[in-house]
Amino acid sequence: MxxxxxxxxxxxxxxxxxxxxxxxxxxxxxxxxxxxxxxxxxxxxxxxxxxxxxxxxxxxxxxxxxxxxxxxxxxxxxxxxxxxxxxxxxxxxxxxxxxxxxxxxxxxxxxxxxxxxxxxxxxxxxxxxxxxxxxxxxxxxxxxxxxxxxxxxxxxxxxxxxxxxxxxxxxxxxxxxxxxxxxxxxxxxxxxxxxxxxxGSRWFSVTLSGASAHAGTAPVGMRRDAVQDMLRAVSALNELMHDPADILRFTVARIDVTPNTSNSVAGRVRFTIDCRHPDGAVLRAKGDAIRATVEAAVKTCDVLVEEHFDAAxxxxxxxxxxxxxxxxxxxxxxxxxxxxxxxxxxxxxxxxxxxxxxxxxxxxxxxxxxxxxxxxxxxxxxxxxxxxxxxxxxx
Ligand SMILES: [Zn+2]
CATH class of the missing domain: 3.40.630.10 (Zn peptidases)
Structure with missing residues (x-):
């Protein structure tokens, strides 16, 4: 004290x-x-x-x-x-x-x-x-x-x-x-x-690149909306990372949206992934599956997955x-x-x-x-x- x-x-x-x-x-x-x-x-x-x-x-x-x-x-x-x-x-x-x-x-x-x-x-x-x-x-x-x-x-x-x-x-x-x-x-x-x-821990970032557009004029079907693709990606990652035993720790916490205004379609989203597990094989398999999972989930955006930290x-x-x-x-x-x-x-x-x-x-x-x-x-x-x-x- x-x-x-x-x-x-x-x-x-x-x-x-x-x-x-x-x-x-x-x-x-x-x-x-x-x-x-x-x-x-x-x-x-x-x-x-x-x-x-x-x-x-x-x-x-x-x-x-x-x-x-x-x-x-x-x-x-x-x-x-x-x-x-x-x-x-x-x-x-x-x-x-x-x-x-x-x-x-x-x-x-x-x-x-x-x-x-x-x-x-x-x-x-x-x-x-x-x-x-x-x-x-x-x-x-x-x-x-x-x-x-x-x-x-x-x-x-x-x-x-x-x-x-x-x-x-x-x-x-x-x-x-x-x-x-x-x-x-x-x-x-x-x-x-x-x-x-x-x-063990693995840290990633995922960047989804679409196209910014006017929220009033761009038809939804013609957009490359990075926020909507982020939602698809995170939902798919939640399924990938779901662990009935609740041992795996999966966290999406930092989200950067560009241009981050209320009346523009987001052209770009970058979000972080922190993934942890005591079993190295599980951590390897889950982390290695992130890129394919995101690529399969998004509809319109380009995908860049980068790994920043890998501790066994x-x-x-x-x-x-x-x-x-x-x-x-x-x-x-x-x-x-x-x-x-x-x-x-x-x-x-x-x-x-x-x-x-x-x-x-x-x-x-x-x-x-x-x-x-x-x-x-x-x-x-x-x-x-x-x-x-x-x-x-x-x-
Ligand atoms: Zn301490």
Whole structure:
């Protein structure tokens, strides 16, 4: 709640963009709390911030936990920051209890997970994992025209007192706590989500080109009306994407109409498709069928289908998934396995180390919204499962 005051917005929300003064204030608060338990602080060239509690074996790879401290522009108080605070609380609890682990436990705050100020998100974890070089996004600009490279350099200059660590590493395991951001745990009345993986995503745009015309003079039968063809296309796509089990996520959300006036036939429509599924084969088949489905559905317009993003589903490692399930059982928490519908930094750690996540319920499934809420009891239950899991993984 103290952190939520940094960048607070009406309705209990938070606006804390990455690499902003508010981000730095929040990080300093975290560092102050970490100093109280004697943890070591370090930062890498991507501004990922690490809090380390040493283990007894300095040669053993650390167990890594954490999440992100930036928020959506109209975000809530829990997305991301919960996983960082839960990780710090785990270290503090071990410190207070005098428990020593063989492996070090490190808490990481990844830079720019949300992508709200600089798109795409997950730049910190993508850099750290070697998924893309950290200079990849140098020329991306925020709404004020500030380059990412310049914001990052400014941040690192202001944080120059923090010990620098090399980018990357191979942890023994990575475990991220996060709010569910969906309604499943609440609907099932359960405490804990044992996350089994992250579903795959494919993003497309469809452009339908017809001909603009006068709404009063052009006979309907002679038009090449892009809005009417869009309706046919979306109806056909709804049939293609219909899933009786309601696992496939199909979204048409952004629609650009040209000329977008009430008395002209639309000559051109561009709409976006976001398609997600945990099974890579299903996602491949459905995504690959989009072009033919649209082409078969339209009557008069030319069709252009472009793919902008293609991320395969990832499955989390049995070591971590089973550790989390056992921790929930040992703590008396009710739990179920489920895939994550949203992206997380954990996605980019998967190729490097056994990875998993712990979810806690989100009230009404609401997230990326000031109304985002999980109760103190729910957050504490997730933190207990996290600390039990970390102790098991760290020995
Ligand atoms: Zn998040």
């Amino acid at each position: 103290e952190l939520a005051r940094i960048g607070e917005i009406p309705g209990d929300g938070v606006n804390r963009p990455c690499l902003s003064p508010g981000d730095r204030t929040a990080r300093r608060m975290l560092i102050a709390w970490a100093n109280e338990i004697g943890a070591e602080i370090s930062i890498d060239v991507a501004a990922n911030l690490f809090v380390r509690r040493a283990g007894t074996d300095p040669d053993a790879a650390p167990v890594l936990t954490g999440s992100h401290m930036d928020s959506q522009p109209e975000g809530g108080r829990f997305d991301g920051i919960y996983g960082v605070i839960a990780g710090l609380e785990a270290l503090a609890a071990l410190h207070d209890a005098g428990i020593v682990t063989r492996r070090a436990i490190e808490v990481v705050a990844w830079t720019n997970e949300e992508g709200g100020r600089y798109a795409p998100g997950c730049m910190g974890s993508m850099s750290w994992s070697g998924y893309a070089p950290p200079t990849t996004w140098d020329d991306v600009r925020d709404a004020d025209g500030i380059r990412y490279a310049d914001a990052l350099a400014e941040h690192l200059r202001l944080e120059a007192d923090l010990p620098r660590r090399p980018l990357g590493g191979v942890p023994h395991a990575y475990l991220e706590a996060h709010i569910e951001q969906g309604p499943l745990l609440e609907a099932a009345g359960l405490d804990i989500g044992v996350v089994t993986g992250i579903q 589903p990832v499955a989390f490692h049995p070591l971590v998934v089973e550790t989390v399930a056992a921790a929930a059982l040992a703590d008396g928490a009710s739990a179920m396995g489920l895939p994550s519908g949203a992206f997380h930094d954990a996605q980019f750690v998967v190729p490097l180390a056994p990875t998993g996540m712990v979810f806690v319920p989100s009230r009404d499934g609401i997230s990326h919204n000031p109304a985002e809420y999980s109760s103190p009891e729910q957050l504490a239950a997730g933190t207990r499962v996290l600390v039990r899991s970390l102790v098991a993984l760290a020995g």
